Amino acid sequence: MLADALEHLVRGIVDNPDDVAVKNREHRRGVTLKVRVNPSDMGRVIGRAGRTATALRTVVSALAGRDNVRVDFVDTASR
Amino acid sequence: MTETETETDTAQEPDTSPAETETETGPAEDSLVTQGDVAADYLEALLDIADLDGDIVIDVENDRASVAIVEAEPGELSTLVGDDGEVLNALQDLTRLAVARETGNRSRLMLDIAGFREAQRERLRQIGSDAVNEAKETQQAVRLAAMNSFERKVIHDVAADAGLSSESEGSEPNRYVVISISE
Numbered sequence: 552m553l554a555d556a557l558e559h560l561v562r563g564i565v566d567n568p569d570d571v572a573v574k575n576r577e578h579r580r581g582v583t584l585k586v587r588v589n590p591s592d593m594g595r596v597i598g599r600a601g602r603t604a605t606a607l608r609t610v611v612s613a614l615a616g617r618d619n620v621r622v623d624f625v626d627t628a629s630r
Numbered sequence: 631m632t633e634t635e636t637e638t639d640t641a642q643e644p645d646t647s648p649a650e651t652e653t654e655t656g657p658a659e660d661s662l663v664t665q666g667d668v669a670a671d672y673l674e675a676l677l678d679i680a681d682l683d684g685d686i687v688i689d690v691e692n693d694r695a696s697v698a699i700v701e702a703e704p705g706e707l708s709t710l711v712g713d714d715g716e717v718l719n720a721l722q723d724l725t726r727l728a729v730a731r732e733t734g735n736r737s738r739l740m741l742d743i744a745g746f747r748e749a750q751r752e753r754l755r756q757i758g759s760d761a762v763n764e765a766k767e768t769q770q771a772v773r774l775a776a777m778n779s780f781e782r783k784v785i786h787d788v789a790a791d792a793g794l795s796s797e798s799e800g801s802e803p804n805r806y807v808v809i810s811i812s813e
Binding site for chain 2: 552555556559560563564565566595598602603605606607609610613614616
């Protein structure tokens with residue numbers, strides 16, 4: 552659910568929604584969501600002074616409740 | 631630093647902003663309705679994914695699109711409000727970006743969830759009218775605590791309604807309103 556929610560939120564704010572992919576990695580202490588976006592959308596997803604990335608993390612953490620979630624943003628050009 | 635643009639808006643519309651004259655910057659009513667529709671789709675899909683129930687109400691208020699998510703069960707949407715509306719503000723930011731992406735225009739859409747903003751507005755109106763009374767009684771300027779641009783706007787409106795003048799002073803995030811008797 553978390554990965555789907557995050558993917559939806561990100562797809563809505565980028566120019567290349569089809570390039571958005573979110574990978575979910577669960578580990579003992581919580582979850583890491585790795586968000587891949589088109590390199591040209593990286594600025595959009597981070598936002599001025601990181602404001603958009605913070606907003607995305609805030610919403611996802613709220614949806615996660617007590618679970619610990621980490622959200623990483625990477626562009627599709629990097630591996 | 632995060633609220634600079636919104637603050638400019640506030641400065642431009644101190645009390646009774648004549649929106650009719652803003653043919654270039656003031657969005658037309660139907661574009662505001664479109665903003666509301668786009669926002670509603672974005673939020674509706676989020677509610678579905680998160681398996682949360684809420685009715686979405688779209689409106690146009692003071693030249694802005696406004697979208698409210700109303701709870702089906704009390705407390706059901708409290709996670710989307712967060713402490714002090716932290717999550718609500720984050721969702722509002724994201725919704726504005728989604729609307730801007732879809733329409734090509736910046737959006738000043740207001741989002742409310744579970745009546746949080748309305749309750750907050752009511753609390754601020756009370757603070758504002760207490761300060762107005764104090765200014766009138768003491769015939770001196772009253773300085774309020776630091777507030778964000780949304781909160782200051784509510785105070786400015788209360789002061790203007792009472793026929794007093796008010797100014798925002800200081801810099802973000804410590805900007806505050808001073809209400810004074812004179813013009």
